[in-house]
Amino acid sequence: MADKKFPFPDKIPDKDALRRIGEKVRKRLEEDETVFKFPTEAAEIFAVGNFIRPSECDNLIRQIDAVAKPSQTYKSDYTDAYRTSYSGNVDPNNPLVKSISRRIDDLLGLNPVQGEAIQGQRYLPGQEFKPHFDWFHPTDESCWPLEQKRGGQRCYTAMAFLNEVEEGGHTDFQHAGFGVKPQRGTLLMWNNALPDGTPNEDTMHSGSPVVKGQKYVITKWYRVRKWG
Template structure:
């Protein structure tokens, strides 16, 4: 699992980074798809704070051969059966856009927990890939371990949203920092405890 990745040295969470997981050409193909179908991003357990997440999102079409091949590759790399994966999502951040501190798991006592977790269970792993290098800003900050990951075309970042005992890990708290110049594109794939859908 996670061949060629560097594990971030922290006892608080399992976080892996690998450069050049995708080629610039592969990234460009996905960027074009995100641009074609992007919409304002949404948020689970909405706190009613409009500026909390200001990016745009695209639900990538799993029937698209390019997306299907990418999905297979991510699942193989993660060593997780594709049945446990959510569809791949693309995100676009323009200048000034961000996603403030959040975790990818659903809060067990949050208002949307039952809605999102009844069928497939909690999120387990997150795999995120940067599709380009914005001119400035756009890093991902893991506050609890004081780790900042800079965006770099083709770089994959993966982390386990759970502790060793299977409970949600608050040390995975992270933020997509504001893009200061240029545009940032990423894709995210989340995995669940039980088969998706």
């Protein structure tokens, strides 16, 4: 995987930590026979099928329905139509949530304290999340000073599909040139950095509009240090 230019200052915050974590997780996932690695040089993207059981998916869907509110980002709110899903953090003390969170930690080999609270998202017909990165821009004064104190850069993303979608709702990686169709119980994971620890612009991705049905996912982001 070739390193690419990064349009930020030469001194990239958390670069060494991102490199070390990337090496550790890469080795762990590539040695796990249950893990599929997508054949792309753009980014390190992995998946595990049937990671969450059907009954667990149903339980999580009910939890998401109970907490979902219009989604927001640092740059926009729901009215901007940039992220039109509904989302909310599921209860971290719920036994099922704790179990799944720990299973993701164990799979990646990351310290639980690095993980953010699991967020649930619900997409109805016409709703989407336009192309974006999960990592924070170190030059963005609207978010970076706070996020640097809350655990620093996001190193890894883990996202699980909780249901099949009748039509639409794919997770598209624009620069990698492919999309992932929601498959119930499948866990999708990707490294937000390049091997040298530079945030990877080729991890740009989007949640394409749901055409028919609805889409439920959970997402857990990991920081380079203790979150919160």
